[in-house]
Amino acid sequence: MSLVRIAQLSCGPEYSGVQKEIDEAARSVEAEIFFPDIRLADIRQGFDLFGLDVRSPDLKLAIARARALVEGKIEADAVFIATCFRCAEAAIVRNELRRYIHENSRLPVVSYSFTERTTAGTLLTRMEALTTIARRRALLAREVQEGLTLGVDSGSSTTKAVIMQDNQIIGTGWLPTTAVLKSAEDAVDLALKEAGVGREEIQATGTTGYGRFLVGEKMHADLIQEELTVNSKGAVYLADTQHGPSTVIDIGGMDNKAISVQDGIPGTFTMGGICAGASGRFLEMTAKRLGVDITELGPLAMRGMGREVPMNSYCIVFGTQSLVNALAAGSSPEDVAAAACHSVAEQVFEQQLQEVDIKEPVIMVGGTSLIQGLVKAMGDLLQVEVVVPHHSQYIGAVGSALLASGFIKGS
């Protein structure tokens, strides 16, 4: 496999002790990090022309390097922008460079703010997505599922399996993730049973999600791919918006993804998972505390007024405490459910959606997209009508099954 060359635009990783982690994450997905070489004169001209008068020379260098990439003076397959967490000046540059590269080139770009605790493991999915986009652009262009394929999404909370045949979903399986392999096997069995086909008939298999490597190896998958590209593909396929721009939001059990998509291919994306207070897990805890099934939380929230309940915590522990306090103070379960949905939506909006350009249609996918209260809260915040496609909870499995059909012999 040829190495994917990722240009690094950064300020601070070598002084934070994390450059090694960045290099390692890239190496593990058959990519190499390089720093675009430019002349001193180009540095001066680069940031002058860009028009952002920052004071840090390393950021000026990053700007000049970005210009050289966009102008084609330096060749790269993808771009990784990294600056220190909590640096306001760097955050401005990071966002503007990401936008600049996205709007003026076809280079996939991801930005990240690191601390000294950032590890290669944290960066792996992002690097994998960058290389997938660079390496598998032709595969990602696939718009129609062919043959009989299986897709498995081994997520942190739930495992999903989908059987597709001739561009139709003919079987689904959904189970909470316990033992990764067992959950995957059982979910696949459910999907096969519903589809009425035998495992030996499957022509190609794709896996995604946290357990993708383990499950993929066990099932001899043709495609093992991270969830950022797979979910984007699945989302635009199911929403029937494969052409033009769109934004995909996936609030997962362990992390959230916001992806800016163009013609079914992610351009920029963010992936967050610092606090469970902004994840599906918080909504699970809310449902449990309210004594309702997670499937009932959405309709309950739709009947409530979230603003009646003070819930302003980034932390799942303190968020739950706010919830308990509200109930003890006499708030209705409906209002508390609505407040929990608003809290999660607001955190995703504040922490992640600021880093991607929101372009309609906005598509929500994943299990949490079935919680109507959350979808409504997100729509209210973004001032758009959020699209939730059919089978949205199976998005990773559908994307995997769709892309896996590219591996059927003769396809």
Next chain:
Amino acid sequence: MAKVFIYPTTSLILSDLVARFGHTPLSAALQIREHIQSPGLESPPLQITPEDPKRGLKWAAVEVPSGVRGRMSLYGPMIDQAEAAIIIHDADFSFGCMGCARTNELIQFLLRKSGIPVLDLRYPRTEEEGIEFVAAIKKFLEELGGGGA
């Protein structure tokens, strides 16, 4: 002979000037060389590990970005032992460059707070200014005493 902190700390010209006048320049090159030559560390390019930003907590609080703290783990010990400092403002990149503006502000603040003699100079843009620039540095270094060109 005094230990003189130079700013930008990467300036080889400034480092050379200080040494020529018989003093010890405190420059980035020495600190970085020490890091790079430390055996057993595998954290290229500067051999700074995630432990270094933690050492930087001596000079900058935990809410300060890790890049600033990592840099301070290099420059902080130099500031602590500095007996004088020369600060060049608006230097050309080719003269010497320090990547992070926030670190640069903190370094200059700590140098002034320490009470050591500090020479502030603007980077020369003409030949005439260049002559005055070198003369000012020479005078400052001579007044520190203990040196000898």
